[in-house]
Amino acid sequence: MPTPRFLTLDDVAEILNVSWSQAYALVRRKELIAIQIGGRGQWRVENEELERFIAQKYAEARAGTVPAEPAAEEQAEQDDASTSPGGRRRG
Numbered sequence: 001m002p003t004p005r006f007l008t009l010d011d012v013a014e015i016l017n018v019s020w021s022q023a024y025a026l027v028r029r030k031e032l033i034a035i036q037i038g039g040r041g042q043w044r045v046e047n048e049e050l051e052r053f054i055a056q057k058y059a060e061a062r063a064g065t066v067p068a069e070p071a072a073e074e075q076a077e078q079d080d081a082s083t084s085p086g087g088r089r090r091g
Contacts, residue, residue, distance in 0.1 A: 006044035009034070015050065026053075 007015070012032070013023040020068040032053045034045045049057055 003047065006046055007050060009045070010041050012045050012050060016054075 009020055009023045009027070013020045014024065021082060023032070024043070027034040027045070033049045034043045036042060037044050
């Protein structure tokens with residue numbers, strides 16, 4: 001049986017190992033191109049588009065252009081600010 005041309009957002013979420021909401025957010029931000037078929041919530045992603053998206057994310061990772069997560073950056077800054085040179089936390 002040939003591979004289907006289009007994937008549902010459930011399929012995309014499973015392939016990327018993310019939630020449906022995260023897959024939908026990628027579509028809403030136009031990071032992942034999808035088409036809407038029929039009624040509300042009937043999004044389809046072409047296999048080639050998903051592969052392009054994955055390749056783009058790998059290219060960004062290789063180039064070091066993936067932005068750091070804001071929460072991780074803030075925590076690191078807080079840790080740096082609250083640790084004295086001797087390695088002890090200031091109260």
